[in-house]
Amino acid sequence: MKKGIIKALSFILMTTIILGGMASLPVKAEPSNYKFDFGAGSVEKGYIGVSASDKYNEKTRYGFNTPENMRNVAASGTGAASDAVQFVTYGTKSTNTFNVDLPNGLYEVKVTLGNTARAIIAAEGVYQIINMTGNSATDSFQIPITDGQLNILVTEGKVGTAFTLSALEINKLSHHPVTNRTIYIGGDSTVCNYYPLSGSVQAGWGQLLPQFVDTDAFQVRNMASGGQIARGFRNDGQLEALLKYIKPGDYFILQLGINDTNPKNNTTEAEFKEIMRDMVKQVKAKGATVVLSTPQGRATDFNSEGVHTSVNRWYRHSILALAQEENVPLVDLNVLSSAYFTSIGREATLALYMKGDTLHPNRAGATELARIVAEDLKKQGLNGFVEEKKEV
Missing domain, CATH: 3.40.50.1110 (SGNH hydrolase)
Structure with missing residues (x-):
């Protein structure tokens, strides 16, 4: 009788140790920092290459929502700005976005355009940067993420011109999804x-x-x-x-x-x-x-x-x-x-x-x-x- 009790206690103890060890194993967290190089050309060192055909999926945690409305294009810059993707459909409320899963918090997003006469950056359905002009133009903005995903696109600043994106850098600033003053x-x-x-x-x-x-x-x-x-x-x-x-x-x-x-x-x-x-x-x-x-x-x-x-x-x-x-x-x-x-x-x-x-x-x-x-x-x-x- 005592042997049975001892065996049972030993089993419970061993199970607790194993489960406790499993609980302490590191869980693969969503990245909070990204550097994307868009287009069909070579990928700049330290960047993730993204082609116009790359559809968003949960495994990679990034990609275009509707890649059928994207196009790979050339660009006249250097490095990550030597190629780009063009948004064939656009608008602040458009679903033709580049999506990135991100833990909620405050982020700084740096945008580099391709060959674009005048373009607006929109994210989360509203304007973020107004009228960037010139090839390889660069600017950045802060954005709070509260739903686990950034949805960004380049949209119309001047009628009849191409709206292109060469590179995107995303860096987490804070766990709190509130912009600085x-x-x-x-x-x-x-x-x-x-x-x-x-x-x-x-x-x-x-x-x-x-x-x-x-x-x-x-x-x-x-x-x-x-x-x-x-x-x-x-x-x-x-x-x-x-x-x-x-x-x-x-x-x-x-x-x-x-x-x-x-x-x-x-x-x-x-x-x-x-x-x-x-x-x-x-x-x-x-x-x-x-x-x-x-x-x-x-x-x-x-x-x-x-x-x-x-x-x-x-x-x-x-x-x-x-x-x-x-x-x-x-x-x-x-x-x-x-x-x-x-x-x-x-x-x-x-x-x-x-x-x-x-x-x-x-x-x-x-x-x-x-x-x-x-x-x-x-x-x-x-x-x-x-x-x-x-x-x-």
Whole structure:
């Protein structure tokens, strides 16, 4: 009888040890970092090669959702940018996406385009990067993953051009699927990004604003685009993307009006003001801080006394009134930039604009405008801005 009990106890003990050992065996986890090289050419060292025909499957954890709508194409870059895939069907809500399984968390995604005139990056059904231009253009964005998968595609920035992707790098930043504090920017061609980001001749002040931001505290997401009007920013996807992610502690700096005043856009000043008001209210409802900015004038807005002034341009008075009515901070860049232009004179002001163009700043001009914006916001008590220009 005792022998039977001893055998039974021994069996239970052995089973417990075996099961305990199995429980401690490492489980194959989903990767949190990837480097993909797209196209049919050779694969760059350290990258995973992905052809247009590679369909997503649970074993590899990545692939195209509808590879029949993808195409391998050549590209004129080097390394991973020497070939690409083209998205034959596209759109922010398109299911023709490249899918990657990822543990939930916050990620940085770096995108390199192939040969593309102008393209938009969309993920999770909304815009992420607006109007990347030029072959092998590169940019990155933060994105929270909450459903275990990234769904990304390249979509239309300019009608009739190809939308291609050469490389993708994905790196996990945090286990928490919440973006870092963010300064979102809305605007037009005087505000938007130009590529390559680090060396473009033309630039918008939103592109250069990170030089005057404490990037340990904030990231900057420039959602501005050339030719934009208030109705377009609200209705065509940019505000939608912003509202998906913006949160308390974030800022939204909004500068529009230049193109709204153009008769072809059929926007009266009263309509402009109410569309802007609607955007202000929607963002404020998310708990974020809205900042309105007036656009700077033209390089040639000097009077006979050598004073730069453009106070009646670009629906400025309605922007000032709206800021007061909705109790939001205002950067009167129109007046602030005029004071700076007056101080440096006509010729030095012209040197801050694109050659033969009195409206669009060059890189030096965009830097000065970004400095003025940051300095004014710092004076108004908004944190996250620095006085000295820094490299980013």
